[in-house]
Amino acid sequence: MTSERSPRTPEILRYAAFTTDPAGGNPAGVVLDATTLSAGRMLEIAAELGYSETAFLTAAAAPGSYTARYFSPLLEVPFCGHATVAAAVAVAARDGVGRYTFHTGAGEVPVEVDTDPAGLLRATLTSVEPHTEPAGAADVEQALALLGWAAEDLDPALPPRFAHAGARHLVLVVATRARLADLDYDFDGLAAYMTARDLTTLQLVWREDAGTYHVRDPFPVGGVVEDPATGAAAAALGAYLRELGAVTAPAELTLHQGDDLGRPGILRVSLHEGDTRVRVTGTAVPIPA
Known part of the structure; x- marks a missing residue:
């Protein structure tokens, strides 16, 4: 290493x-x-x-x-x-x-x-106790404008929400993989928007099936255009999906992230019966000199 x-x-x-x-x-x-x-x-x-x-x-x-x-x-x-x-x-x-x-x-x-x-x-x-809350229409409209997206790009079955499982995120689920792949946002504008709402990232999601999700996480508040694999947001997404009833514990979810950056990663999210906390699993390897 x-x-x-x-x-x-x-x-x-x-x-x-x-x-x-x-x-x-x-x-x-x-x-x-x-x-x-x-x-x-x-x-x-x-x-x-x-x-x-x-x-x-x-x-x-x-x-x-x-x-x-x-x-x-x-x-x-x-x-x-x-x-x-x-x-x-x-x-x-x-x-x-x-x-x-x-x-x-x-x-x-x-x-x-x-x-x-x-x-x-x-x-x-194992995350801290998670929670979610609805995202108001004005918050969603402004986020979409900064992303260059339209309301019609979102998946109507999975509405926008703020979710927290250690850090706060805005979860936006899109209807197509192509929309998720096309990300070119207003860096300074989104950073200001996120700072005002105490957001760490935006958790941008496409649902392939009930157990498989593709995600991207802009992180301008940290000085980074995009986070290649985001465990805190993965935990928040697990809480979001459970609260909406999109998944029922026990459940095992696979998140694919980093493909659009050339740094593919896999995050495993598990939800347990009788415990509202979210578990996120992954390997880690040393980066050689």
């Missing part, structure tokens, strides 16, 4: 999450010991790396427990799914598979790390 350190910086690891190929999925920086780093220095490191997020861990008192902070190149976010998967896999590569607990800005996030059938490390995070 690629790592670097300087007198001011602990070792920085690089992982690709939600993929078995270092050239796929979503790259994340991981710092396993951020004890000496200020928030300002964490932001500098995230900006220098240029990934959508970098995770900074500090060991807590309980074994296997960490405080986790997440920084994009422009700001700190309360929770990041792909960086959680990457960080948990990095911890397990050092300390072994098992259960870890990340204390995030959104709340406590348990993460279970095991090995997949191919022998790769794989992490399953």
Whole structure:
């Protein structure tokens, strides 16, 4: 794996999450010991790396427990799914598979790390308690205008909603794969829109079938045009689909993301009976030097 350190910086690891190929999925920086780093220095490191997020861990008192902070190149976010998967896999590569607990800005996030059938490390995070709320007509109209989309592009069976499972997202489901593939939005305008509504990404979705979804996530508030694989938004989508009655627990969903960026990734979302939290699973692999 690629790592670097300087007198001011602990070792920085690089992982690709939600993929078995270092050239796929979503790259994340991981710092396993951020004890000496200020928030300002964490932001500098995230900006220098240029990934959508970098995770900074500090060991807590309980074994296997960490405080986790997440920084994009422009700001700190309360929770990041792909960086959680990457960080948990990095911890397990050092300390072994098992259960870890990340204390995030959104709340406590348990993460279970095991090995997949191919022998790769794989992490399953359990979201904080999710919730959704309707998106008003004016909010939807403005978002569509900034995306260059029309109301007729949306799937009428799956209406727009705000969804939160660690971070807040606007979920917009389109009727065709072609509409999802054609994404060219107003970067500054969408960033301002999202900032005003405390949104981390827009979760743009096309439903292939009841268990298969294709997603894209603009992330201008973090200084990134598009996030290649978004675990927090995947959890939010699971909560959204369950609340609308589009899926019924227990359910296993497959999300394809990054294909339109040339960085394909796969996110597995699971909904359990008797537990409203959402689980998101993916592998992560080191990015070589």
